[in-house]
Amino acid sequence: MQLVLVSGLSGSGKSIALDVLEDSDYYCVDNLPAALLPDVVKLLSGGGHERIAVSVDARSVAATSLPQHLASLKSQGVDTSVLFLEASAEVLLRRFSETRRSHPLAGSGLTLSEAIARERALLSDVSALGNRIDTSGVQPKVLRNWIRDLLGLWGDSLSLLFESFAFRDGIPLDADWVVDARMLANPHYQPGLAPLTGRDAPVIAFLEGDDMVRAFLEDLRTFLAKWLPEVRRDNRSYLTIAVGCTGGRHRSVYLAEHLAKSFSAEWRVLVRHRGLGAESPAAPDAAGR
Numbered sequence: 041m042q043l044v045l046v047s048g049l050s051g052s053g054k055s056i057a058l059d060v061l062e063d064s065d066y067y068c069v070d071n072l073p074a075a076l077l078p079d080v081v082k083l084l085s086g087g088g089h090e091r092i093a094v095s096v097d098a099r100s101v102a103a104t105s106l107p108q109h110l111a112s113l114k115s116q117g118v119d120t121s122v123l124f125l126e127a128s129a130e131v132l133l134r135r136f137s138e139t140r141r142s143h144p145l146a147g148s149g150l151t152l153s154e155a156i157a158r159e160r161a162l163l164s165d166v167s168a169l170g171n172r173i174d175t176s177g178v179q180p181k182v183l184r185n186w187i188r189d190l191l192g193l194w195g196d197s198l199s200l201l202f203e204s205f206a207f208r209d210g211i212p213l214d215a216d217w218v219v220d221a222r223m224l225a226n227p228h229y230q231p232g233l234a235p236l237t238g239r240d241a242p243v244i245a246f247l248e249g250d251d252m253v254r255a256f257l258e259d260l261r262t263f264l265a266k267w268l269p270e271v272r273r274d275n276r277s278y279l280t281i282a283v284g285c286t287g288g289r290h291r292s293v294y295l296a297e298h299l300a301k302s303f304s305a306e307w308r309v310l311v312r313h314r315g316l317g318a319e320s321p322a323a324p325d326a327a328g329r
Contacts, residue, residue, distance in 0.1 A: 047166045053127075074106050098162040124166060198277060201279070203313075206284065215282035237316060288313070
């Protein structure tokens with residue numbers, strides 16, 4: 041089991057950290073009293089959850105017991121890490137002023153400056169437990185990338201959908217990138233190939249025997265290999281690449297299938313064939329899952 045404990049000063053970006061972890065398939069629990077951490081981990085572990093993220097702030101009962109709880113969990117084989125977010129008092133004051141939100145500790149009769157200082161003191165033991173990030177002057181997008189880098193969360197967080205379609209039916213509304221394959225040799229006009237699709241061996245053999253098709257496919261692979269990591273770093277979780285030809289049955293199907301197969305080892309991949317209708321499997325991907 042993996043456990044990420046998120047803590048830090050209010051207004052420093054803890055909610056952003058939890059969002060990043062949730063997008064990475066962690067089961068997230070916000071504002072958990074520290075005393076309940078062992079019981080919650082045991083409960084979620086018994087429920088089959090292997091990746092858990094828990095947020096604990098200065099309002100938590102017995103926050104000072106966190107070091108002991110974490111040491112106990114580590115001794116039980118739980119892979120634990122701590123992410124502590126902080127920022128300068130000036131930055132926190134500005135953020136609370138801009139959002140007009142009240143500080144969690146302000147209700148005890150403290151001014152905003154006093155509440156920030158009090159919270160920093162209460163969490164001093166927690167801040168020394170793990171990775172610290174000063175979010176002063178850091179934009180949310182950059183902070184998300186820092187957290188992914190620090191915790192090694194990039195993985196295959198971007199899902200790719202390769203979708204074939206027919207230009208005569210219009211470009212799919214869900215398309216992010218559109219590839220036009222109509223300039224390639226059309227199997228429709230070859231004897232015996234018109235009733236088949238780009239998944240049938242005779243059509244595949246015809247297209248693979250064409251130099252332009254092979255070059256086009258290789259250029260697409262090169263382009264995607266270069267730019268997909270940048271799409272992922274832009275915090276995208278889903279990208280639809282629509283490949284079109286005239287009828288949506290031969291060239292586009294062939295290209296979508298082969299591109300999906302090329303990238304299935306590194307990314308979560310799905311394939312859809314709009315032009316094949318009921319002939320398209322319900323939920324195929326390049327690995328046959």
